[in-house]
Amino acid sequence: MYNPQKLHPVAYAGSVVKGIKTMFFPAIIIFFNMREELFSGSVTPWMLFSGIGILFLIFAVFTGFDMINIYRTRFWLENNKFVFKNGIFTRNEKELDIKRIQSIDFNEPFFHRIFGAVQLDILTPGDGIKIDTIKKSQGKDIQKVIYETQEDIESEEIAVNPGDSSPWPREASLESGTKAAGREFVTLKKMNFKELILMAMTSGGLGVFAAIFFGVLNVVGGEILIENYFEYFSGLVRSLVFGIVVASLIFVIIGYVIGTVIIMVRNYDYTLKQSGDDLTVEYGLFSKKNKSVNINRVQNVIISDSILRRLIGYYALSVSITSDSLESDQIDGKVQLLPFIKKKELYSIIGDIFPNYHMELPKRIVPFRAIRRYFQITLLIFIIGTGILAYFFHGETFMTYVYIGVAVILLLLIASGIYSARNVGYAIYKDEINMMTASFFTRRHYAIKRDKIIDTTYRRNPFLHRADLGHIEVSTPGGIASSSAEIKFIEKCDIETIWNFIERGHDDETNIAESDQTVEDKGIY
Numbered sequence: 001m002y003n004p005q006k007l008h009p010v011a012y013a014g015s016v017v018k019g020i021k022t023m024f025f026p027a028i029i030i031f032f033n034m035r036e037e038l039f040s041g042s043v044t045p046w047m048l049f050s051g052i053g054i055l056f057l058i059f060a061v062f063t064g065f066d067m068i069n070i071y072r073t074r075f076w077l078e079n080n081k082f083v084f085k086n087g088i089f090t091r092n093e094k095e096l097d098i099k100r101i102q103s104i105d106f107n108e109p110f111f112h113r114i115f116g117a118v119q120l121d122i123l124t125p126g127d128g129i130k131i132d133t134i135k136k137s138q139g140k141d142i143q144k145v146i147y148e149t150q151e152d153i154e155s156e157e158i159a160v161n162p163g164d165s166s167p168w169p170r171e172a173s174l175e176s177g178t179k180a181a182g183r184e185f186v187t188l189k190k191m192n193f194k195e196l197i198l199m200a201m202t203s204g205g206l207g208v209f210a211a212i213f214f215g216v217l218n219v220v221g222g223e224i225l226i227e228n229y230f231e232y233f234s235g236l237v238r239s240l241v242f243g244i245v246v247a248s249l250i251f252v253i254i255g256y257v258i259g260t261v262i263i264m265v266r267n268y269d270y271t272l273k274q275s276g277d278d279l280t281v282e283y284g285l286f287s288k289k290n291k292s293v294n295i296n297r298v299q300n301v302i303i304s305d306s307i308l309r310r311l312i313g314y315y316a317l318s319v320s321i322t323s324d325s326l327e328s329d330q331i332d333g334k335v336q337l338l339p340f341i342k343k344k345e346l347y348s349i350i351g352d353i354f355p356n357y358h359m360e361l362p363k364r365i366v367p368f369r370a371i372r373r374y375f376q377i378t379l380l381i382f383i384i385g386t387g388i389l390a391y392f393f394h395g396e397t398f399m400t401y402v403y404i405g406v407a408v409i410l411l412l413l414i415a416s417g418i419y420s421a422r423n424v425g426y427a428i429y430k431d432e433i434n435m436m437t438a439s440f441f442t443r444r445h446y447a448i449k450r451d452k453i454i455d456t457t458y459r460r461n462p463f464l465h466r467a468d469l470g471h472i473e474v475s476t477p478g479g480i481a482s483s484s485a486e487i488k489f490i491e492k493c494d495i496e497t498i499w500n501f502i503e504r505g506h507d508d509e510t511n512i513a514e515s516d517q518t519v520e521d522k523g524i525y
Contacts, residue, residue, distance in 0.1 A: 003076060004074035004075070004076045004085075005074065005075050005076055005134070005138060006071075006073070006074065007070050007073050007131070007132070007133050007134055008115065008116075008117040008133045008134050008135050008138075009115075010111075010112065010115040010117050010133055011070045011117075011132060011133035012067055012070060013111075014132060014133055015063055015066040015067050015070060016063055018062070018063070018066060019059045019060075019062050019063030019066065020059065022058060022059065022062045023055050023058055023059055026054065026055060026058050027055060030051045030054065030055070034047060034051060065088060068088050069086055069087065069088055072086065072087065072088065072091075073085070073086040074086075075129075075131060075134075077098070077142075077145060077146075077149075080097065080098045080099065080149060080153060081095045081096060081097055081098060082095070082096045082098060082101070082122060082129065082142075082146065083095050084096075084129045084131065094127070094129055096122060096124050096127060096128075096129060097124070098146055098149050098150060098153070099149075099150055099153045099154075100124040100125060101122055101123070101124050101146055101150070102123055102124060102125060102293075102294060102297045102321045102322060103121070103122075103123040103291065103292055103293055103294075103321055103335070104120070104121070104122055104123075104142065104143045104146060104147075104292045105120070105121040105122075105123070105289070105290060105291045105292060106118045106119070106120060106121075106136075106139050106288075106289065106290035106291075107119040107120075107121070107287070107288075107289050107290075108136070108284070108287060108288040108289070108290070109286075109287045110286040110287055112133065113286075113288060116135060116136050116137075117133050117134065117135060117136060118133075118134060118135075118136045118139045118290075119131070119132055119133065120134055120139050120142065122142075122146075123321070125322035125477065143292060147275075147276075147278050147294075150294070151276070151277075184275060185273035185274065185275040185278075185280060186273060186274055186275065187271060187272070187273050188272045188273060188274050188349055188352070188353070189271070189272045189338055189341060189345070189349060190269070190270070190271045190272075191267070191269075191270040191271070191339075191340060195314075195340050195341075196264055196267060196268065196270070196340075197260075197264065198312065198314065198340065199263070199267065199314070199339055199340035200260040200261070200263040200264040200267070201260055202306065202308050202309050202312075202314075203260075203263050203339075265284075265285045265286065266283070266284060266285075267283050267284070267339060268283065268284060268285035269282070269283060269284075269285070270282075270283040270338075270339065270340075271283065272337055272338055272349075274352075274353060277294055277295045277296055278292060278293070278294055278295070279292065279293045279294075279295065279337065279353065280292045280293075281293075281335070281336070281337060291335055293319060293321060293335050293337070295353060295354065297321055297322070298319045298320070298321060298354070299319070299320045299321060299322060299333070299448075299452050299476040299477050299478055299483060300319065300320050300446055300447060300448045300449075300452060300476050300478075300483055300485075301317070301318075301319055301350070301354055301357055301359070301446070301447040302317070302318040302319065302320070302334070302444055302445065302446055302447075303315055303316070303317055303346070303359070303444070303445040303447075304316045304318065304442065304443065304444045304445070305442070305443055306441055306442045306443075307419065307441040307442075308441075309340075310443075313342055313343055314340050314341060314342060314343075315341060315342075315343055315346050316336065316338060316339050316340060316341070317336075317337045317338040317341065317346060317349070317350065318334055318335060318336045318337060319334075319335055319337060320333045320334050320335075320476060320477075320478035320483035321333050321335060321478065322477035322478060333477070333478030333482075333483055334478065334483065347359065354447075356449075357432065357447045357449075358429045358430070358432050358434075358447070359434065359445070359447050360427045360429055360434050361427070361434070361436075361445070362425035362426045362427040362434050362435060362436040362445070363425045363426070363427055364422060364423065364424065364425045365424065365425045365426065365487075365490050365491065365494050366421045366422070366424050366425075366489055366490060367469075367490075367491060369467070370421065370467070370469055370489035370490070371417070371418060371421040371422075372417075373469075373488075373489045374416075374417035374418070374420050374421045374488075374489065375413045375414050375416065375417025375418075376417075378413050378417075379410060379413055379414070382406060382409060382410060382413070383410075386402070386403070386406045389402060415441075416439075416440045416441055419438065419441055420438040420439055420440075421438075421489070423436060423438040423443050424436055424437060424438055424487050424488065424489075424490070425487070426487060426494070426498060428497070428498075428501050431449060431450045431451070432447060432448065432449050432450065433447075433448050433450070433474070433498065433501060433502070434446065434447050434448075435448065435474060435485040435487055436487070437485055437486060437487060444485070446474075446485040448474060448476055448485070450501070450502060450504075452476045452477070453474055453475065453476055453502055454475055454476060454477055454482065455473075455474075455475040455482065456472065456473070456474055456475070456498075456499065456502050456503070457472070457473040457475070457486075458470060458471070458472050458495060458499065459471040459472070459473070464489070468491065468492045469489050469490065469491065469492070470489075470490065470492060470495050471486060471487070471488045471489070471490075472486070472487060472490070472495045472498055472499070473485070473486035474486075474498070474502065
């Protein structure tokens with residue numbers, strides 16, 4: 001077996017940080033109980049030292065136990081399994097079957113990078129292991145050995161016999177000779193600075209900034225800041241309304257710039273590499289991430305775009321893998337391979353790494369009579385809401401701006417609904433179905449192999465039943481739940497075509513087109 005490995009020494013520094021965090025809530029409780037003495041200035045040295053002593057004791061206990069756990073943590077490979085063991089009084093041991101490992105991901109926070117350490121995520125379809133701090137060289141060795149062992153298992157030419165002992169990593173002399181020592185990754189695509197800027201500018205930077213900004217406001221008390229902010233601009237322009245408009249525009253511009261910079265920092269030096277059947281993605285400026293995917297374990301291929309990116313000819317490529325682990329931050333099973341790439345270059349790369357997939361642009365199938373269904377419910381909700389506001393605040397000056405805002409929103413909803421209806425469809429080629437879904441000026445093109453599909457759901461309500469329309473959803477494994485593609489408001493005959501393609505060869509196949517039953521009657525949900 002391989003020699004058991006220890007965590008990186010910097011893990012102990014991380015333990016100190018965790019210990020400081022554990023004191024946060026006890027400190028609040030102590031402060032709350034001593035608030036009267038503190039504000040009145042009557043706090044005694046005994047009370048002060050008692051509070052500090054309690055916090056120090058909590059810190060020492062939590063940090064001490066965590067450091068002992070770090071000291072006793074070990075991980076190694078043995079008999080085609082990755083073994084992780086930790087615990088103090090009760091020893092916990094977890095084993096992952098190497099042949100079931102789907103992804104080996106690295107995360108390098110800025111502090112870890114200084115000391116050459118990484119956080120490691122190893123995911124399988126039903127479990128996972130997260131190792132907080134190990135040497136980067138160890139992580140690379142783990143990735144290499146696991147990938148090579150998977151190849152050995154698949155070819156039934158395992159070089160290391162069960163029970164054999166070797167140092168970490170595996171010595172080249174132990175190789176069977178069928179593989180070269182070490183594996184070279186070839187760069188398929190590296191995003192240049194121009195592409196990075198364009199991607200950041202079209203990736204909703206304002207939304208990123210707004211999420212951070214309003215999160216901060218929630219902590220510091222936003223009403224005071226916003227009140228002073230608008231008051232300052234209204235004083236400059238001598239008009240409250242015009243001041244609000246100017247302040248809002250400046251907020252949007254600054255927010256957009258800051259959000260764009262944040263996205264650029266997150267995706268800096270984005271690189272996709274390949275070695276055999278294995279892909280790795282590396283990106284990040286301060287916190288560097290490394291995600292890996294084995295091509296043979298991909299459940300579906302996804303091409304996505306927005307209307308703005310389509311105008312300049314750029315798309316994004318993602319895949320879904322199976323992992324039910326809660327140990328990873330990436331629990332939805334979706335791994336982004338290329339966030340921003342030209343169409344021609346994209347399809348060339350797809351042809352190289354996924355030669356067994358036939359990426360065919362789906363035909364548009366939503367009938368004209370169904371287009372209104374993509375926006376009519378949302379439209380009705382906004383109209384009712386506006387009517388309620390008009391009833392209670394009729395005659396108020398601000399209602400003019402409300403009407404203008406609602407009118408703009410309604411136009412956007414109608415345009416978005418028409419866009420979605422015009423970009424929904426499917427195409428079938430041999431054992432593969434391509435499905436196009438759309439929502440609010442964005443599209444997703446799924447390429448799904450029939451043998452990867454785990455569930456097909458057909459939905460109709462009485463109104464759709466009368467109109468001979470329906471929804472159909474196709475699901476593949478991916479994350480805790482699944483990866484799903486649903487196309488809505490399509491003809492019954494198209495649903496029958498998709499259903500028969502997926503269920504072909506099943507003894508219990510149901511021809512849903514030949515029945516007038518409702519969804520409830522058929523028991524299909």
